[in-house]
Amino acid sequence: MNAGKASWSRDLSPGHRRFLLAVASLLLPATLVSADQVIIGSKKFTESYVLAEIAKRSLENAGVKVEHRQGVGGTIILWEALRGGGIDVYPEYTGTIAEEMLKEPGASIAQIRNALSAQGIAMTDDLGFNNTYALVMRRDRSEQLGLKTISDLRAHRELKFGLTHEFLERRDGWRPLSERYQVAPSEVLGIDHALGYSALVKGEIDVKDAYSTDAKIGDYGLVTLIDDLHFFPQYKAVFLYRKTLSSQAAHALNELSNSINEARMIRLNSEAERTKNYAVAAQQFFGTTYGAITTPFVSETFRNKLLRWVTRHLELAGISLVLAIIVGLPLGIVASRGGAVGHAILGATGVIQTIPSLALLALLVPLPFFGISARTAIVALFLYGLLPIVRNTATGLQDIPRPLRESAIALGLTAGQRLRKIFLPLASRSTLAGIKTSAVINIGTATLAALIGAGGLGEPIISGLNLNDHVTILEGAIPAALLALLVQFFFDLLDRVLIPRGLRL
Amino acid sequence: MNALVHFRDVTKRFGDDFAIRDANLEIERGKITALIGPSGCGKSTILRLIVGLVTADTGEIQFDGEKIAAETIMKIRRRLGYVIQDGGLFPHLTARHNLTLQPRLFRKRRDEIEKRIMELCELTKFPGSGLDRYPLELSGGQRQRVSLMRALMLSPELLLLDEPFAALDPLVRMNLQRDLKEICARLQQTVLLVTHDLAEAAFLGNEIALMSEGQIIQRGSIADLRAKPANEFVREFVSAQRGLVQL
Numbered sequence: 099m100n101a102g103k104a105s106w107s108r109d110l111s112p113g114h115r116r117f118l119l120a121v122a123s124l125l126l127p128a129t130l131v132s133a134d135q136v137i138i139g140s141k142k143f144t145e146s147y148v149l150a151e152i153a154k155r156s157l158e159n160a161g162v163k164v165e166h167r168q169g170v171g172g173t174i175i176l177w178e179a180l181r182g183g184g185i186d187v188y189p190e191y192t193g194t195i196a197e198e199m200l201k202e203p204g205a206s207i208a209q210i211r212n213a214l215s216a217q218g219i220a221m222t223d224d225l226g227f228n229n230t231y232a233l234v235m236r237r238d239r240s241e242q243l244g245l246k247t248i249s250d251l252r253a254h255r256e257l258k259f260g261l262t263h264e265f266l267e268r269r270d271g272w273r274p275l276s277e278r279y280q281v282a283p284s285e286v287l288g289i290d291h292a293l294g295y296s297a298l299v300k301g302e303i304d305v306k307d308a309y310s311t312d313a314k315i316g317d318y319g320l321v322t323l324i325d326d327l328h329f330f331p332q333y334k335a336v337f338l339y340r341k342t343l344s345s346q347a348a349h350a351l352n353e354l355s356n357s358i359n360e361a362r363m364i365r366l367n368s369e370a371e372r373t374k375n376y377a378v379a380a381q382q383f384f385g386t387t388y389g390a391i392t393t394p395f396v397s398e399t400f401r402n403k404l405l406r407w408v409t410r411h412l413e414l415a416g417i418s419l420v421l422a423i424i425v426g427l428p429l430g431i432v433a434s435r436g437g438a439v440g441h442a443i444l445g446a447t448g449v450i451q452t453i454p455s456l457a458l459l460a461l462l463v464p465l466p467f468f469g470i471s472a473r474t475a476i477v478a479l480f481l482y483g484l485l486p487i488v489r490n491t492a493t494g495l496q497d498i499p500r501p502l503r504e505s506a507i508a509l510g511l512t513a514g515q516r517l518r519k520i521f522l523p524l525a526s527r528s529t530l531a532g533i534k535t536s537a538v539i540n541i542g543t544a545t546l547a548a549l550i551g552a553g554g555l556g557e558p559i560i561s562g563l564n565l566n567d568h569v570t571i572l573e574g575a576i577p578a579a580l581l582a583l584l585v586q587f588f589f590d591l592l593d594r595v596l597i598p599r600g601l602r603l
Numbered sequence: 604m605n606a607l608v609h610f611r612d613v614t615k616r617f618g619d620d621f622a623i624r625d626a627n628l629e630i631e632r633g634k635i636t637a638l639i640g641p642s643g644c645g646k647s648t649i650l651r652l653i654v655g656l657v658t659a660d661t662g663e664i665q666f667d668g669e670k671i672a673a674e675t676i677m678k679i680r681r682r683l684g685y686v687i688q689d690g691g692l693f694p695h696l697t698a699r700h701n702l703t704l705q706p707r708l709f710r711k712r713r714d715e716i717e718k719r720i721m722e723l724c725e726l727t728k729f730p731g732s733g734l735d736r737y738p739l740e741l742s743g744g745q746r747q748r749v750s751l752m753r754a755l756m757l758s759p760e761l762l763l764l765d766e767p768f769a770a771l772d773p774l775v776r777m778n779l780q781r782d783l784k785e786i787c788a789r790l791q792q793t794v795l796l797v798t799h800d801l802a803e804a805a806f807l808g809n810e811i812a813l814m815s816e817g818q819i820i821q822r823g824s825i826a827d828l829r830a831k832p833a834n835e836f837v838r839e840f841v842s843a844q845r846g847l848v849q850l
Binding site (some may be wrong): 510 | 693697738
């Protein structure tokens with residue numbers, strides 16, 4: 099990447115180079131963090147957020163500078179980020195480590211430690227509770243059918259199962275469970291964890307997977323079906339951290355082992371979901387454990403949060419759009435000439451578009467240089483932004499009538515003069531339409547950046563999904579929609595400036 | 604050897620079809636040569652070969668003693684003016700901007716350009732008030748006048764007109780034909796005019812070259828073509844275009 103940058107920056111005028119530097123410096127705040135700062139990641143569910151906040155407070159109390167990247171992603175993204183150094187610490191569960199990360203089901207704690215150590219990762223002792231998977235049902239429904247254990251489900255094929263996508267795919271998840279218990283329900287749906295709870299409460303599904311410390315189990319008065327065949331492995335909560343962490347920080351994390359039991363964790367989760375504030379829950383933990391609160395928690399006002407989200411959102415969408423224009427215009431010009439190269443360019447940008455955005459993010463995160471950062475989100479958005487710009491530029495240029503093309507040649511203009519003075523202005527309407535499409539798509543897609551901890555208006559949307567809280571979802575969704583309209587409006591104005599008047603008659 | 608352009612045994616094929624077959628043609632200085640023939644006979648290709656929009660497969664074309672080739676074409680183009688059927692004016696530029704594009708890129712002085720525009724407005728009877736209009740704001744006839752002005756900006760040695768009046772209504776066409784004849788006479792302009800209209804060729808051309816299937820069949824005045832048609836095709840072509848007067 100750096101080598102490539104160096105080779106083409108040589109051909110650039112000082113003006114162009116200054117512009118590139120400006121773009122690069124915009125990228126920096128997202129990519130550079132001071133060396134001594136510890137970055138804590140969390141998965142996108144309440145307990146992970148709360149544990150990460152507890153770790154944050156604990157490290158801060160020990161005098162360590164900390165940043166918490168909330169809801170960075172699922173197991174794989176966090177594990178890759180931890181190994182790659184994108185994050186330094188995150189809460190995990192022993193069962194997940196053995197099954198999913200090390201692919202050694204049933205490994206002992208000592209075996210796990212050894213295997214992690216070989217990859218430069220250390221693990222604290224367990225935090226004091228087991229958050230295993232469980233199958234839950236509404237109390238009235240289970241009583242009506244007389245269901246108490248998972249084995250009891252065997253006789254009720256009519257029950258509708260709504261399971262998280264992760265549980266459906268896990269090696270300790272649905273498939274082996276259904277084989278072990280010989281359960282074969284007529285209908286199994288994949289559904290988001292938080293949305294699954296409301297579906298369960300409404301009676302749209304009968305059985306769902308849950309974590310045994312989920313606040314919702316208590317809140318909704320759900321029944322946990324007994325794992326009578328002892329299928330689910332132990333999921334003891336621990337912190338994973340990089341061995342490069344300072345001894346002071348590692349010590350602070352290890353202090354937290356055996357400090358939270360199941361009942362306490364359910365209360366903290368419930369508190370977090372009730373107040374919609376993970377830091378408040380963490381504060382409660384410290385309030386009752388250590389008594390004194392060292393740094394009083396000040397809740398960020400909505401205005402500040404909104405400003406932060408919108409700024410980051412515009413940063414993500416804006417920088418990626420500028421890059422897409424810088425790269426897309428020349429590619430569009432080349433593509434307009436057709437031939438094998440032209441087809442290859444249009445083909446490649448088209449193929450990128452078919453990769454689901456979430457998959458593209460997941461593919462980029464493990465690569466060196468990327469990781470969980472705004473940089474990764476910007477690159478993904480940039481790649482998505484290319485197609486409309488390349489295609490519209492190429493089409494706009496190809497659609498110039500032959501007589502105009504030939505008139506420009508006959509006037510004795512050089513190829514460069516023709517392109518600058520005649521062809522690009524004639525194609526401007528189409529090119530700008532492509533840029534507009536890219537901009538609006540980017541504003542929408544940038545909400546997914548929050549999945550890899552890159553922030554933006556996706557942050558409240560994802561938190562809201564996890565908390566099953568529509569107000570929080572709308573806090574992100576409404577500004578994102580308004581932003582898209584605003585961008586559309588801005589580009590409509592820009593059309594009036596940039597499209598020559600003679601073409602608008 | 605007074606001719607400005609020489610075609611020597613020029614052949615141009617598009618795929619398997621001959622557009623031009625072993626064509627030999629001279630365009631003499633100071634005269635209007637009208638190239639006429641049925642559509643698809645290759646007459647536009649003759650112009651496009653001179654401008655370098657297409658290149659000959661075999662044979663040689665000389666412009667003022669210089670062979671038309673990739674190395675020479677950019678210089679030669681500056682000595683040509685080219686007007687096509689619908690003018691080829693750039694819609695994103697005003698009439699004035701269409702006119703100044705070429706001289707500005709060739710670094711002519713601003714006041715010289717302005718002077719030339721005024722001269723040409725008078726010559727082509729184009730109102731100065733129309734200069735700041737966009738092509739779409741002009742009538743078809745006005746567009747062709749601007750197009751002619753654009754072709755004449757750098758005082759070209761050869762003016763190439765490819766069916767310049769075909770898309771205009773009869774009255775406008777007649778006025779333009781009359782004005783063009785006057786302009787060319789005043790400038791002693793060498794012109795190669797492509798048309799499918801024998802009346803236009805007869806009215807404007809000092810010399811007519813009749814083409815069929817990529818070859819020049821006969822050259823001469825309209826009287827020559829009538830009196831001594833070279834073959835049956837010429838006789839038929841001439842008689843098919845009898846005007847209203849003879850009906």
